[in-house]
Amino acid sequence: xxxxxxxxxxxxxxxxxxxxxxxxxxxxxxxxxxxxxxxxxxxxxxxxxxxxxxxxxxxxxxxxxxxxxxxxxxxxxxxxxxxxxxxxxxxxxxxxxxxxxxxxxxxxxxxxxxxxxxx
Amino acid sequence: xxxxxxxxxxxxxxxxxxxxxxxxxxxxxxxxxxxxxxxxxxxxxxxxxxxxxxxxxxxxxxxxxxxxxxxxxxxxxxxxxxxxxxxxxxxxxxxxxxxxxxxxxxxxxxxxxxxxxxxxxxxxxxxxxxxxxxxxxxxxxxxxxxxxxxxxxxxxxxxxxxxxxxxxxxxxxxxxxxxxxxxxxxxxxxxxxxxxxxxxxxxxxxxxxxxxxxxxxxxxxxxxxxxxxxxxxxxxxxxxxxxxxxxxxxxxxxxxxxxxxxxxxxxxxxxxxxxxxxxxxxxxxxxxxxxxxxxxxxxxxxxxxxxxxxxxxxxxxxxxxxxxxxxxxxxxxxxxxxxxxxxxxxxxxxxxxxxxxxxxxxxxxxxxxxxxxxxxxxxx
Numbered sequence: 233x234x235x236x237x238x239x240x241x242x243x244x245x246x247x248x249x250x251x252x253x254x255x256x257x258x259x260x261x262x263x264x265x266x267x268x269x270x271x272x273x274x275x276x277x278x279x280x281x282x283x284x285x286x287x288x289x290x291x292x293x294x295x296x297x298x299x300x301x302x303x304x305x306x307x308x309x310x311x312x313x314x315x316x317x318x319x320x321x322x323x324x325x326x327x328x329x330x331x332x333x334x335x336x337x338x339x340x341x342x343x344x345x346x347x348x349x350x351x
Numbered sequence: 352x353x354x355x356x357x358x359x360x361x362x363x364x365x366x367x368x369x370x371x372x373x374x375x376x377x378x379x380x381x382x383x384x385x386x387x388x389x390x391x392x393x394x395x396x397x398x399x400x401x402x403x404x405x406x407x408x409x410x411x412x413x414x415x416x417x418x419x420x421x422x423x424x425x426x427x428x429x430x431x432x433x434x435x436x437x438x439x440x441x442x443x444x445x446x447x448x449x450x451x452x453x454x455x456x457x458x459x460x461x462x463x464x465x466x467x468x469x470x471x472x473x474x475x476x477x478x479x480x481x482x483x484x485x486x487x488x489x490x491x492x493x494x495x496x497x498x499x500x501x502x503x504x505x506x507x508x509x510x511x512x513x514x515x516x517x518x519x520x521x522x523x524x525x526x527x528x529x530x531x532x533x534x535x536x537x538x539x540x541x542x543x544x545x546x547x548x549x550x551x552x553x554x555x556x557x558x559x560x561x562x563x564x565x566x567x568x569x570x571x572x573x574x575x576x577x578x579x580x581x582x583x584x585x586x587x588x589x590x591x592x593x594x595x596x597x598x599x600x601x602x603x604x605x606x607x608x609x610x611x612x613x614x615x616x617x618x619x620x621x622x623x624x625x626x627x628x629x630x631x632x633x634x635x636x637x638x639x640x641x642x643x644x645x646x647x648x649x650x651x652x653x654x655x656x657x658x659x660x661x662x663x664x665x666x667x668x669x670x671x672x673x674x675x676x677x678x679x680x681x682x683x684x685x686x687x688x689x690x691x692x693x694x695x696x697x698x699x700x701x702x703x704x705x706x707x708x709x710x711x712x713x714x715x716x717x718x719x720x721x722x723x724x725x726x727x728x729x730x731x
Contacts, residue, residue: 262581263391265681266654266688284710286656288390288581288681291710313654 234337235346236297241321242337248303249337252325253285253294253316256350261287264313269305269327276302276329283326285316297340299332358382361407362502362559366566370577378475380408383579390581394683397548397586398724401508402578403569406547410478411498411556414469414489424469427489428462433605433628435615441466444528444543446613448605449484454630454637455601456608457484459593463530463543470530470541472503472554474595502562507552507586509727510574515542515553518568522553527728536561536568547583549590549726588689589682591648591721597659598646598677598691604630606637607693609646614638644674645699648721649690649707651714656681656688657707663692664706667713673698676707684724690716 234242239257243250258264266286276282276296283294305327309315316324331337341349358376367374372383383405385393396402416423425436434447441464449457458477463470473481478497485495506515516523519535522542530543538561546552557565569575578586584594593599599608616622620635628634651657657679662672679690690707698705701720706713 262385263389263683265391266656268655284655286681288585288683291656291658310654 233343234340235343236340237349238295238297239350240294240297242297242340244337248328248330249298249300250325250328251297253320254346255320258317258320258324261285261289261292263288264316267309267313267316267326269307269310270302272302272304274302276300294326296329298329298335298337300329300335301332302327302329304328361405362562363405363407363504363566366563367405367577372577372579375580377580378408380475382408383577385579385581386577388576390579390585391683393576393578393582394585396576397508397578397582398550398684399509400574400576401506401510401514401552401572402548402582403566403575404505404507404578404583405502405566406505406554407502407559407562408475409503410471410473410475410481411501411503412471412473412478412482412485413496413498414471414485415467415494415496417492417494419467421464421467421469424489424493425464427493428469429618429624430627431484431488431629432462433614433618433631433634434462435617435624436462436464436469437624438615438617439464442530444530444545448610448613449481450605450628450630450634451601452629453601454604454633456595456599456603456605457481457601459595459599461543461545465530465532465541476596498556500559501556502559503554503556504562504566504569505546505548505552505554506569506575507546507548507550507578508574509551510572511550511552512729514569514572514575517572525553525729527551527730536565538565540565544729547590547592548586549592549722549724550586551727551729585680585683588678588680588691589684589722589724590726591691591723593646594678603646603693604634604637604642606634607642607644607646611638641696643696644693645696646677646691646693647699648719648723649676649679649692649705649716650719650723651679651688651690651707651716653714654688655709655714657690657709657714657716661690661692661707661709663694663716664708664713665698667706667715672708673705682723689723691721694718
């Protein structure tokens, strides 16, 4: 498992990466009431805004962590956004993506580094 | 003010910290945004049971006529508001608006007739200006005094009546917009049966030294939970109530803001005390001819919240903006997004389909009657 500075977690399984947001991020955002997910099949660039999250407080964007192609999105969180709050590391995942050729996630933080970052 | 270090504490600051509040600067005060359950849970708790709000940041002002006759204070205040103050019975409260010469709204407030004086509650961000406005407008015949040694708390929700009656039996038979000076938990309080959530409930003015004791006594009831500003906003939005600075300000008239119910007949054309308030020309003309635009409720069709400042359009593509959303968010009780905003009068009928632009996309919204959630006021 790897982590981004934008509080996403990245879980590699085979050649696909599952992406969600951390427990810490959901606590900061508050109750999530709306999730706008990208279309499966979309090619994305690192840093592109691909998910819109709305909490009771405000809107925020989730960025593509790397270049690649979205292979699957979690329709369950669009139907019930509270899943992101209740199970951010499990049922509240956002999307799966296939990294572009030659793209690695080795440079992202491991759990210890992420925990150090959020204090 | 951007830093909590500059913000003033209310008399309940220590209690908020003990309760684990997330404190934010608001109108110059350090206020609880939320407690650990979060905005959604706090909102739902208030609608289901009872919530306790610290609203000590608001201004509490007493107006006393030098003649000693409260009717003189009422007549004087009527020069600043398009409201029937003289007809307000003893122990009764009424919503009012300070208007400016152009017919815009300087602030909204509550006015109470306490028999020998008037008691006003005004918005925190406007209270310094309101006080100066009152001194300038009424100073010749009235003493105007800001109460800086009192806290204000609100107890709101369907269990509020039972909870407060347990501490102050004399509140049990109070009706909506009634006011009584009573002892609560041994403290001399001024209690009004009113609020800003759409629920039954009370606002309680208490000497600041006793504020924490009062709050603790109310929180001792298992039905009562502390509620922060976040849920206060979503509760008032579902109730269709205006937030000064968002939904009403100097650019909106009371008629445009759909607050004509606050302008009693006696102050309208043909009434015994018609006009005589700032901006009367425009306001009376709009009452007669209708305003160009109106504040309406808006129900977005999808799940995406439509927030304040989103432009409104008549069509899904093309055309100029026809209005703007002034408040919007997610309504936890409704389980759906809710908003309000200004639209041309011709597009203000409930059921009218409009479009709000959010992140470059036009989302369908339908004009809807307010409140979005039925209110629970104790009117009899």
